[in-house]
Amino acid sequence: MSLITSSSPHASVKNNTGAFMRQVIYATLPGLAVLTWQFGWGTVINVLWAVVVALVSEALFLKARGRSIGFYLKDYSAVVTAVLLGLALPPTAPWWLTLVGVSFAIIVAKQLYGGLGMNPFNPAMVGYVLLLISFPVAMTQWISPGDAPSLQQSLQLFAGQLPVDGLSGATPLDTFRTWAGDEAALASHPILHGELAGQGWEWVNLAFLLGGLYLISRKIITWHIPAGFLAGLAAPALVAWLIDPVRFADPLFHMLSGGAMLGAFFIATDPVSAATSRNGRLVYALLIGVLIWVIRSFGGYPDAVAFSVLLLNLSAPFIDYYTQPRTYGHNKPNRGTGS
Amino acid sequence: MIRTLFRSRSPKVFDFHGGIHPPEMKHLSNSTPIAPGPLPAQLVLPLNMHIGAPAKPLVAPGDRVLKGQMIAEPGGAVSAAIHAPTSGTISAIGPRPIQHPSGMDAICLVLDTDGKDEWVTHSGVTDYTELSPGELVDTIRHAGIAGMGGAGFPTSIKVNLGDHQRVEELIINAVECEPYITADDRLMREHADEIITGIHILQYLLNPRRTLIGIEDNKPEAISAIKRACKGCDIEVRVVPTKYPSGGEKQIIQLLTGKEVQSGQLPAHVGVVCQNVGTAHAIKRAVVDGQPLISRVTTLTGDGVARPGNYEVLLGTPVRDLLSHGGVNPDALERLVMGGPMMGFTLHNPAVPVVKTTNCIIAATPEELPEPPEEQPCIRCGSCAEVCPANLLPQQLYWHAKNDDLEKAQHHNLMDCIECGACAYVCPSHIPLVQYYRYAKGAVRQQAADQLKADKARERFEARQARIDAEKAEKEARRQARLEANRKKKTDTAAAPAVDTAALKQASLEASKAYKAAVKAAKEAEANEAENSAELKAEAERLKAVADKAKAAVRDAKNAAPAAAPAEDRVATLKKQVGDASSAYKNAVKAAKEAEANGDDNAAELRASADTLKAEADKLKAELREAKANAPAAPAAAPQVDPVAELKQKVGEASSAYKAAVKAAKEAEANGDDNAAELRASADTLKAEADTLKAELREAKANAPAATPAPATPPPADPLVELKAKVGEASAAYKAAVKAAKEAEENRAENAAALRAEADKLKADADHWKAELREAKASAPATPKAAPATTDQPRIPEATAPQSLAAVDPEEAAKRQKRLKGLKTAYNMAHKQYKEAHAALERAERKEDVTADELNDMQRRVDKLKNKADIARDALDALVEEAKADIRAHTGKDLKTLKLEAARAESALADKAIELQRLRDSSSEESLEALNSELKALEAEAQIARKALKQAVEEQGLVE
Structure with missing residues (x-):
């Protein structure tokens, strides 16, 4: 009779990090579906290609680092990074754009920091920002909503054999930014006047909201980050919009445009790079939301999820030190690092 | 359905943060009544089944004991007795494997059972109120009752609170929140009345304002049994929702009262006493039935058990016997857990005995409790923080513990972790978090212990250093005093001119060194708040006196030489010249200083002339020194001079020197000269010198006439004894003479001088004998050599x-x-x-x-x-x-x-x-x-x- 001796507890949930990550991937499917409906097959191609690049990069670097490839690939974290970056890229992206972004995200932003759990920044957003700064034109060519190219056209775009100009159009955020302050011009752009917010993008964002709510219901994420994120974005937007509705977009437009919902439920919630305590997460997400509104309203870029998330990733450890919960038996929570 | 029903009927129950809902697995064992356990051939009773000092055995191997007989008494204030669970013979007292996280052995009493199960005479009391609380506490202590929920804290301590401690709530913990365990559940269903009696005894002892029983809502039968049993009495049954770890002491207090026990404190601090329901049962048995704690209800469960259920197991029953009693298939066994799956220990050896805290044995199959999967990286998902009942951030604690960053881990309240295992249970990366915390806690405790040790060692070292320094200084001072005394004797008696000035200087130097060291030591001691600082200070004062004396001696020696050779004209002349030169120099310096202060033009000139004068004075001083050194040849005649007259002269000289010095010092002080302090010091020295001389003079005067008896002729006896006697006599004679001389001097008797001379003679005599005695002593050992050989006394057998x-x-x-x-x-x-x-x-x-x-x-x-x-x-x-x-x-x-x-x-x-x-x-x-x-x-x-x-x-x- 050989008995296992181990330290308590002797039972644990039949769960693992891989299952956790797979849930995140499932939750992106509604968003992916709507993106494909609105903008064609480009995003699906992006996502699939990104997954291939991510797995290959991850495997190569795990081998180089002398880690077990099978064990670490099974945690699906590379796939999640690839899916999120694939979703964020424009559907017109040629193959090399994805290759550069995803491989940089996996190799530099994740593996070089020590792999899963050790990266201070959201890898997908690092890859996205690299591309946005290096290839600003390619990164801002979105297709006009409802004007989806055929599968063949998407494949040609992916191969880089079809000029994008004929298909691309400005996004609602871009349009608003260009014509902000000009009431007549704003009224004349149908893209700004969908059922709820910007055309096409309202559905994309609602789909991601749906996926996000699924994650909360499965306890994969808590409500703190999405709620803080959206509140941080909506609150200043509401105030500004009430003051000057011509110059500033309304809160609903902000929440249902660009990467808002993807960011709120899938990007900012990356637990590795986010703040970790409940209060910390609220503060962290709130600041991301505010920063997005500030950059969207006053900055040089039409959207700002990636920049805001990265900036707050940088602040997360600090936020954590000052948002510790009150431990049982203590009158007040600890602050700072204690040293 | 039933749960919600009970919850809605229950009065307010608070909630605590976190908690988990693992599969309960209670159905395995809660459907059958409590059955008797096996009567094994051998019982193994560890001396430490409880928290605190091990019990002290009252029996020796070979003793026959009866069931219920105390075989080990409490080994301290926090300790519990042990009783024989059945009749039999003690076969050994020695190390046996016990339930220990590190698989270590411990001292156990081994009882070979005889199968007769013969009780020792015992009796309880029908009405416990007849007993005083003190007697009841004693009964509980001697019944060996220790907390039966898991920790095993001796119950007698928990029920024996001081008068100042008011108990608001007595909480009976019947939550049994760990999966699998049903021992308390069955106990409540079957022995509710006994439990209530036990609770009444506790109420009698603690006099609480309220008594609450907390039961989880997954035990409806137990709830109704207890409710029935306590109908009409002041015990409130509180049904708490099923959640692990509701049964933790801090958690149940929070659930039932909303109070939090402050970090590092005990429930008693918030007026709460918690007792396990099994403990209440044991108290009833001990008080009412007179039966000590010799058995307990233990759940035997797990998929590897053929007949799972609850058994009334004799303490000391090896788990092996219990397993075979329950029909365990050893081949299907993967893990053997004592306690629950969340906080229990795995057993390395089935020979381990059941003890007072063993509420459950889980014989698990591989499917049931599989080996944990490989640890994956932490992704800080925060699931652990969501379930932590202490509201910690386990993900941060893990990070800091892993990095050995104990400071930060402590800042994140590592020490408030109750090791419930909820975090590790939910961790998707299967990180053994509790193990990390145990490690870090151990490291923190180790660090604290090391720090304490280092601090103590430093204190000890510093105290020792100060003591050594003080001793050294004291020794040095004594040596100097001796040297000085010797020297004085020489100058007094033989007027030996060759005074070892250099040696004296050295001695003085050393004495002041010693003094300084002592002062330093005293200061350090004071800074460190050492206890002996006052002592050291006193010592330093004493040393200062010694150093001053030594300085005086040096001065003395310097002056003694010329005094010893008064006839030497040259020396006298030179001395005078030196004095003149010195005062000229001093005047010049003074003038120069004044000039300088006034910014006079001729200041530099004056300074130069002062320098010239100083050189001249120095030259004269050197000459004087030489003359003094040469003098020794001359003063052979000195002793013939009437010592008293001589002394008088000396005293006069010393006094005037002192007065002059004081005057000079005062002047210097008035002028704010740099050398004022120096002058003052030299004046002090001179005064000391003068005082000494005066004393001597007094002595000499008093001494003289003493027609003291001549030293008695030594009787021809043992030379040493004889010599000693002689020394004694000589000393006594000398002392008497001195006394006489003093008296004479005080009376201004004419014969004072003569007396003094006589005293000196006697002193010389005594010294002579002393020297002889010393020598004799040194050579003595040779003589008594023969002694042992000749002694032939009764022999003592060895x-x-x-x-x-x-x-x-x-x-x-x-x-x-x-x-x-x-x-x-x-x-x-x-x-x-x-x-x-x-x-x-x-x-x-x-x-x-x-x-x-x-x-x-x-x-x-x-x-x-x-x-x-x-x-x-x-x-x-x-x-x-x-x-x-x-x-x-x-x-x-x-x-x-x-x-x-x-x-x-x-x-x-x-x-x-x-x-x-x-x-x-x-x-x-x-x-x-x-x-x-x-x-x-x-x-x-x-x-x-x-x-x-x-x-x-x-x-x-x-x-x-």
Whole structure:
């Protein structure tokens, strides 16, 4: 009779990090579906290609680092990074754009920091920002909503054999930014006047909201980050919009445009790079939301999820030190690092 | 359905943060009544089934004991008794495997059962209110009751609160929140009335404002049984929702009262006492039925058990016996857990006994409790923080614990972790978080202990250093005082001009050094708040006095020379010249300073002229010194001079010198001169000198006429004794003479001078005898050599040396010991003096202003001291040799042999012990027994050898 001796507890949930990550991937499917409906097959191609690049990069670097490839690939974290970056890229992206972004995200932003759990920044957003700064034109060519190219056209775009100009159009955020302050011009752009917010993008964002709510219901994420994120974005937007509705977009437009919902439920919630305590997460997400509104309203870029998330990733450890919960038996929570 | 029903009916129940809902698995064992456990052939009862000091065995192997008989009593205030769970014979008291996280053994009482199950006479009380609370507490203590929920804290301590401690709530913990366990559930269903009686006893003892029973809503039958049983009494049943770890002490307090126990405090601090429901049951049995704690209800469960259920198991029953009783298939067994799956321990060995805290044994199959999967990286998902009942951030704690960043881990309240395992249970990466926290907590405790140790060591070291310094200073001061006394004697009696000024200077220097060291030590001690700082200060004061004295002595010596040679005109002239020159110089300096202060033009000129004067004065001083050095030849006649007159003159001189010095100092002080302090010091010195001289003069005057009896003729006896007597007499005579002289002086008697002279003579006489005595002592050892051989007193049979050759005369030994000690001291002193004199000589040789005569004198002194030291050493050696010879004579062995024998016996003993340790696991009982007895024999042998050696050494006074 050989008995296992181990330290308590002797039972644990039949769960693992891989299952956790797979849930995140499932939750992106509604968003992916709507993106494909609105903008064609480009995003699906992006996502699939990104997954291939991510797995290959991850495997190569795990081998180089002398880690077990099978064990670490099974945690699906590379796939999640690839899916999120694939979703964020424009559907017109040629193959090399994805290759550069995803491989940089996996190799530099994740593996070089020590792999899963050790990266201070959201890898997908690092890859996205690299591309946005290096290839600003390619990164801002979105297709006009409802004007989806055929599968063949998407494949040609992916191969880089079809000029994008004929298909691309400005996004609602871009349009608003260009014509902000000009009431007549704003009224004349149908893209700004969908059922709820910007055309096409309202559905994309609602789909991601749906996926996000699924994650909360499965306890994969808590409500703190999405709620803080959206509140941080909506609150200043509401105030500004009430003051000057011509110059500033309304809160609903902000929440249902660009990467808002993807960011709120899938990007900012990356637990590795986010703040970790409940209060910390609220503060962290709130600041991301505010920063997005500030950059969207006053900055040089039409959207700002990636920049805001990265900036707050940088602040997360600090936020954590000052948002510790009150431990049982203590009158007040600890602050700072204690040293 | 039932749950919601109970919850809605229950009064307010609070909530705590976090918690988990693992599969309950209670159905496995809660459907059958409590069955009797096995009666194994052997019971193993660890002396520490509880928290606190181990119990003290009251029985020895071979004793027959009856069921319920106390076989070990509480070993301290926080301890619990142990009783025989059945009748039988104690077969051993020794290490046996117990439930220990590290798989260690512990001392156990082993009871071979006889199957008769024969009770010791016992009786309870029908009405416990007849007993005083104190008596009840005693009953509980002697019934060996310890908390049966898991921790095993002796119950008598928890129910014996001080008068100042008011109990608001008595909480009966019947939550049983761990999966699998149903022992309390079945106990409540079947023995609700007994439990309620136990609770009443607790109420009687603690007098709480409210009594609450907390039961999880997954035990509806138990809830209704308890509710039925406590109908009409003031016990409130509170149903709490099923959630792990509701049964944790802090958690149930929060659930039922909303109170939080402050970090690092006990529930009693918030007026709460928690008792397990099983403990209440045990209290009832002990008080009402008179039955001590000898059995408990233990759940035997798990998929590996054929007949899972609850068993009334005798304490000490090996788990192996319980498993076979429950029909466990050993092949299907993967993990054996004592306690619940969340906080229990895995057992490495099924021979481990059931103890007072064993509420559950889980025999799990591989499917049931599989080996944990490989640890994945932490993704900080925060699931752990969501379930932590202490509201910690386990993900941060993990990070800091892993990085050994204990400071940050503590800042994140690591020490408030209750190790419930909820975090590790939910961790998707299967990180054994609790293990990390246990490690970090251990490291923190270790660090704290190390820190404490280091602090203590530093304090001890500093205190020791201060003590050593003080001792050194004191020794030095005593030495200086002696030197000074010797010197004074010389100047007094022989007016020996060749005063060892250099040596005295050195001594003075050393004395002030010692003083400074003492001051430093005292200051340090004060800074460190050492206890002895006051002492040290006093010591420093004393040393200051000594140093001052030494300084005075130096001054004295300097002045003594000229005084001793008053006839020397040249010296006197020179002295005068020096004085003139000095005062001229001083005046010049003063003038220069004034000029400087006024910014006069001629300041520089004045300064230059002062310098010239100083050079002149220095030259004269050097001449004077030379003259003084040459003087020694002259004052041979000095002793003939009437000592009193001479002294008077000296006193006069000293007094006027002192007065002049004081005046100079005052002037200097008034002018704010730099050298004021110096002058003041020199004045002080002079005063001391003058005082000394005055005292001497008084003595001399008083002394003179004493027609003291001449030293009695020494009776022809033992030379040492004789000499001692002589010394005593001489000293007494001298003292008497001194007294007489003093009186005479006070009365201004004319014969004072004569008396003084007589006293001096007597003193010389006494010194002479003293010297002789010293010498005699040094050479004495040679004489009593024969003594031991001749002493033939009754022989005392000795265990150490059965052949017992010659008896030891204790008186003789004591004497020798004393002598040895004295000689050792004498030698040490002589040697030290020699060393010091030698050093002084060497120093003097290096200096240029020391005359050849001085050097010669010092050389003579060194030689003399060396001689003295040699003699002492020889005597000492002879005595030691003699003692060794005696040892030989008494024991038939010489010292070396005895030492060898003792060492050999020790090493044989050590070897045997190692062998025994090595063989303990592999060998049979018999060979172990044999080895054990061998070991004991060797131990006895070693003991004898040690004793023999010690005795021999002590008897002969050879302590070292």
